[in-house]
Amino acid sequence: ENVLTQSPGTLSLSPGERATLSCRASQSITNSYLAWYQQKPGQAPRLLIYGASIRATGIPDRFSGSGSGTDFTLTVSRLEPEDFALYYCHQYATSPPLPFGGGTKVEIK
Amino acid sequence: EVQLLESGGGLVQPGGSLRLSCAASGFTFNSYAMSWVRQAPGKGLEWVSAISGAGTGTYYADSAKGRFIISRDNSKNTLYLQMDSLRAEDTAVYYCAKVGSGGYYGSGSYFQDWGQGTLVTVSS
Numbered sequence: 001e002n003v004l005t006q007s008p009g010t011l012s013l014s015p016g017e018r019a020t021l022s023c024r025a026s027q028s029i030t031n032s033y034l035a036w037y038q039q040k041p042g043q044a045p046r047l048l049i050y051g052a053s054i055r056a057t058g059i060p061d062r063f064s065g066s067g068s069g070t071d072f073t074l075t076v077s078r079l080e081p082e083d084f085a086l087y088y089c090h091q092y093a094t095s096p097p098l099p100f101g102g103g104t105k106v107e108i109k
Numbered sequence: 110e111v112q113l114l115e116s117g118g119g120l121v122q123p124g125g126s127l128r129l130s131c132a133a134s135g136f137t138f139n140s141y142a143m144s145w146v147r148q149a150p151g152k153g154l155e156w157v158s159a160i161s162g163a164g165t166g167t168y169y170a171d172s173a174k175g176r177f178i179i180s181r182d183n184s185k186n187t188l189y190l191q192m193d194s195l196r197a198e199d200t201a202v203y204y205c206a207k208v209g210s211g212g213y214y215g216s217g218s219y220f221q222d223w224g225q226g227t228l229v230t231v232s233s
Contacts, residue, residue: 035219037154044204044223045146045154056221088154095215096168100154 002027004089004101012109019076021104023089028069033093036065036074037100040085048087049074076106084108111135111222113205118227125195125231131188131205131224139163139183142214145190147201148226157203158190162212172198195231202226 003026013019023034032052037045047056049065052072062077076083089101117129131143144159158179159168167179178191188205208214209221 033217044225047221050219092219093216096170097156103153
């Protein structure tokens with residue numbers, strides 16, 4: 001089974017700083033079918049990135065995704081107060097889809 | 110604007126049943142596959158089930174097979190999840206999600222839009 005490992009578990013940063021989140025797969029992900037979701041407390045997840053690097057509709061350009069194969073990165077260029085949240089990666093190359101990553105919490109330092 | 114509104118959650122005893130609904134608007138419902146994703150309290154996201162746009166293909170996580178049935182009524186723009194033989198470990202917020210790959214569900218299907226979720230609590 002292709003397992004997604006997200007790191008770090010928690011990222012403590014200040015507004016205005018750059019956040020770099022990692023998602024590593026145990027096997028290569030076909031077609032870069034890797035998505036990133038943001039979830040705030042008490043809210044539903046929101047799609048940020050799909051296809052490893054394609055921003056979803058309405059997502060600010062401070063969010064960017066990169067990577068291929070087994071290593072993927074979500075970067076938030078300058079953290080805004082509303083960006084402090086949980087972030088999940090998910091690979092959708094297989095059907096049924098495999099488990100979501102365990103998540104990275106971006107918290108205010 | 111896409112809107113997905115879940116309902117039907119609540120408290121149910123182990124072994125009981127519950128039917129969740131998801132009312133969709135703002136897009137051509139029958140042109141999109143739909144899915145259910147759940148989140149246990151304090152835990153991560155878990156895909157549960159999906160259905161193609163026409164309703165002809167259904168897909169289940171191992172945890173849902175044999176107990177849950179996904180269906181849709183395209184005339185009512187509504188997605189359903191019939192949950193039987195519920196267990197304590199089914200306790201979660203259940204989200205419906207519109208799939209980004211159109212009417213097909215399979216490789217390449219990501220979750221484009223999400224509802225606000227409905228809480229299912231299985232407890233005696």
